[in-house]
Amino acid sequence: MRHLLRRILFYLFAAWAAITLNFVIPRLAPGDPAAVLLGNLQSRGIHVGAAYLKAIQAELGYNTGDPLPIQYLDYLNSLLHGNLGVAVTSSFEPVTNVIGRDIFWSLGLGLVSVILSFALGCLLGIVMAWKRGSLLDTILSPLLNFLSAIPYFWMALLILYIFGFELRWFPLTGGYDELNVDPGWTLDFIASVIYHGILPALTIVIASVAGWMLTMRNSMITTLSEDYVLMAKAKGLRTSRIMFAYAARNAILPNVAGFAISLGFIVGGQLLTEMVFSYPGIGYSLLQAVQNQDYSLMQGIFLVVALGVLGANFLAELSYAFLDPRVRLERSA
Amino acid sequence: MSLGKDLKHVATLEPETIPSTFPKKFPRRDSRLARLGENLRLVWRVLTSNRKVAIGSSIVAFFLLVAIFGPLLAPYDPTATSRLSETPPSAAHWLGTTATGQDIFSQLLYGTRSSVFWGFLTGLLVTLVSVVVGLVSGYLGGIIDEILSLVTNVFLVIPALPLAIVAVGYFPKGPLTIALVIILTNWSFNARLLRAQTLSMRSREFVTAARASGESVWRIIFFEIFPNEIGIVAAAFVSTVIFVLLAWTALEFLGLGDINTVSWGSMLYWAQQSDSIFSGLWWWFAPPGCCIALLGAALALINFGIDEIADPRLRSEISEHVPKELKEKAVT
Numbered sequence: 268m269r270h271l272l273r274r275i276l277f278y279l280f281a282a283w284a285a286i287t288l289n290f291v292i293p294r295l296a297p298g299d300p301a302a303v304l305l306g307n308l309q310s311r312g313i314h315v316g317a318a319y320l321k322a323i324q325a326e327l328g329y330n331t332g333d334p335l336p337i338q339y340l341d342y343l344n345s346l347l348h349g350n351l352g353v354a355v356t357s358s359f360e361p362v363t364n365v366i367g368r369d370i371f372w373s374l375g376l377g378l379v380s381v382i383l384s385f386a387l388g389c390l391l392g393i394v395m396a397w398k399r400g401s402l403l404d405t406i407l408s409p410l411l412n413f414l415s416a417i418p419y420f421w422m423a424l425l426i427l428y429i430f431g432f433e434l435r436w437f438p439l440t441g442g443y444d445e446l447n448v449d450p451g452w453t454l455d456f457i458a459s460v461i462y463h464g465i466l467p468a469l470t471i472v473i474a475s476v477a478g479w480m481l482t483m484r485n486s487m488i489t490t491l492s493e494d495y496v497l498m499a500k501a502k503g504l505r506t507s508r509i510m511f512a513y514a515a516r517n518a519i520l521p522n523v524a525g526f527a528i529s530l531g532f533i534v535g536g537q538l539l540t541e542m543v544f545s546y547p548g549i550g551y552s553l554l555q556a557v558q559n560q561d562y563s564l565m566q567g568i569f570l571v572v573a574l575g576v577l578g579a580n581f582l583a584e585l586s587y588a589f590l591d592p593r594v595r596l597e598r599s600a
Numbered sequence: 601m602s603l604g605k606d607l608k609h610v611a612t613l614e615p616e617t618i619p620s621t622f623p624k625k626f627p628r629r630d631s632r633l634a635r636l637g638e639n640l641r642l643v644w645r646v647l648t649s650n651r652k653v654a655i656g657s658s659i660v661a662f663f664l665l666v667a668i669f670g671p672l673l674a675p676y677d678p679t680a681t682s683r684l685s686e687t688p689p690s691a692a693h694w695l696g697t698t699a700t701g702q703d704i705f706s707q708l709l710y711g712t713r714s715s716v717f718w719g720f721l722t723g724l725l726v727t728l729v730s731v732v733v734g735l736v737s738g739y740l741g742g743i744i745d746e747i748l749s750l751v752t753n754v755f756l757v758i759p760a761l762p763l764a765i766v767a768v769g770y771f772p773k774g775p776l777t778i779a780l781v782i783i784l785t786n787w788s789f790n791a792r793l794l795r796a797q798t799l800s801m802r803s804r805e806f807v808t809a810a811r812a813s814g815e816s817v818w819r820i821i822f823f824e825i826f827p828n829e830i831g832i833v834a835a836a837f838v839s840t841v842i843f844v845l846l847a848w849t850a851l852e853f854l855g856l857g858d859i860n861t862v863s864w865g866s867m868l869y870w871a872q873q874s875d876s877i878f879s880g881l882w883w884w885f886a887p888p889g890c891c892i893a894l895l896g897a898a899l900a901l902i903n904f905g906i907d908e909i910a911d912p913r914l915r916s917e918i919s920e921h922v923p924k925e926l927k928e929k930a931v932t
Contacts, residue, residue, distance in 0.1 A: 281754045288763065296770035409897075412904065416896025418846050420853055421868065421889030428877045428885075439878070485907075527757055528789065535761025539850055543872075553762070557769055557854055569766040576759045 270588065278581045285573040289566050290342050294335070351570070352563030354556070362567035365552055370571065372442050373548030376464055377537050380471035381530070388476045389522060392483025393515045396491060408481075415477035419536030423470045423543035430466055437466050440545035467544045475533045479522055487518040520591055526583040531576050538572070650909050656901030663895050667716035670709035678707040678862045689883050696883035699874040707862050708887050714863035716895070719848060722779045723841035729783060730790035730840075731833055735821050737791070738798025749795065755788035764847060768856045778857055782847050790836040797832055801825055831906075838903050842896045849892055864888035 351362035395404045431439045443450070443459040450456055490496065491514055499509045541550030549568050556564035647657050682701035689696045695704040737748035764785045771777040801807065810824045851857055852865020859866050871885040
């Protein structure tokens with residue numbers, strides 16, 4: 268119980284840190300974001316008066332007349348009310364609307380990809396450790412090692428080029444067939460979503476599977492030399508039972524423990540993947556925000572991603588404590 | 601992120617096993633030169649004793665050579681445009697040309713210099729921050745450790761790339777901004793690793809002895825403890841460079857770097873901006889990504905090899921040239 272409380276406090280602190288970083292970074296930067304935004308609007312032929320500039324500054328939280336602590340309180344207050352400002356790139360829509368629309372695409376893609384790559388990585392790791400030194404092990408290890416060093420977005424470019432452009436097996440952009448299918452819980456729409464999601468998901472799975480697999484392999488090799496595995500073999504248990512119920516069950520712990528760090532990395536990669544595939548998730552919105560210097564949208568997306576990753580990490584830690592009783596008893600790492 | 605997980609074994613290479621193999625051969629008077637010789641021979645042994653390390657370091661050495669001498673060999677000015685646009689690879693243009701007729705092979709040679717230079721330099725700085733935070737936190741303990749560990753763990757769970765994108769977006773574009781932001785977002789992993797290592801080293805006898813002889817805290821941390829962690833720091837540096845390379849090219853790919861300098865990331869940015877995929881210009885976007893993947897894989901290979909040297913259980917081929925003293929160690 269004490270462990271759980273410590274972890275909850277830690278994640279609350281981390282969430283506060285993310286929120287505060289989001290406040291501090293723009294104010295450390297030289298120059299006036301509101302002025303940049305103004306220039307950006309004018310270059311697109313939108314005329315903006317002086318009163319409007321003030322309004323934008325207020326919207327961004329840059330009432331430079333106010334002292335910093337007041338600005339900070341204002342910022343926290345608007346966060347509490349779910350106000351993340353307006354997104355200039357999508358005609359002054361509230362940022363929360365933009366993110367609310369995109370988040371389901373990103374969550375869907377991310378969940379499916381992470382679960383697939385975790386399951387596949389662990390399974391491959393188990394088999395490779397079991398058949399160590401076999402052809403599979405000696406070929407797959409260096410190959411996956413090479414794959415894990417490939418940048419996500421380049422992998423995405425390559426997959427898009429081969430399967431989308433050259434072979435024309437899959438669509439090049441988008442989350443569903445916008446011309447022929449209406450969004451809704453129809454079979455057509457779901458099929459279209461899956462069809463459009465295969466390449467992005469494939470990218471994320473290929474780019475992230477090596478990490479899970481190598482950790483699993485190394486941990487499994489250590490576990491296989493334990494006495495209880497030898498005992499299980501001596502008892503003449505079925506191979507699959509020794510592999511999964513005796514060895515893998517214990518060997519999987521480092522992968523669950525490493526989930527936190529890996530997830531942050533995968534989410535970053537997913538954002539890039541979405542950008543390449545023009546997938547309608549928050550990654551693609553982030554790209555547009557970056558290209559148009561839409562600061563509110565950029566910050567809103569960072570905040571949502573950071574809080575989402577923190578939440579997922581917390582769940583992973585809970586499951587770790589559930590899987591490994593030692594954690595519940597000892598001091599937290 | 602699995603790259604660094606088993607690095608703690610690396611520390612077992614130092615310090616007990618290694619110095620005992622060489623010292624008697626050298627006369628005492630030029631002991632500094634002798635120690636340098638020892639170290640060089642040690643490095644050479646580590647490089648050649650394991651196949652993975654040997655392959656990995658050869659590839660890294662190749663990229664370093666290209667980074668130094670590549671621009672001298674470049675057949676064209678990498679930024680010079682010509683009317684020969686979008687030509688596929690040929691004898692005149694080995695890797696073809698861009699949409700504006702720039703020679704891609706020359707761009708790659710120049711880009712290697714920029715990317716490798718900034719990748720290794722930033723990797724070094726990231727490692728430096730990790731070392732200072734990890735060692736200070738692990739050795740001092742108490743409230744300073746509590747605070748530093750908390751900050752480390754917070755940076756560990758906040759996703760690095762989104763934070764980097766937001767931070768870079770606000771500052772003037774350029775390599776300095778990217779370097780600083782990458783340092784800010786990537787130091788935490790190795791800091792935690794080194795803190796754990798330092799904690800276990802704190803109560804060793806040589807540290808107690810140094811403390812008893814009245815050495816200052818900073819001297820103990822950086823001259824007594826640090827040299828004993830040099831193996832793990834080196835491995836941490838290698839894996840850091842991989843992450844720095846990936847983060848650096850990702851930020852440049854988004855157009856957040858200086859898009860007018862030639863680097864692997866900016867090449868990919870321009871390839872993407874000109875829709876090179878949809879015109880089938882594979883020779884434009886493929887080479888820079890291949891270079892990143894190859895260099896990254898080579899660095900990862902080095903680390904896997906070091907892991908195997910330190911922990912023979914991980915080897916896929918059971919009996920190969922394991923250094924003799926390590927073989928004995930593995931048996932006991």
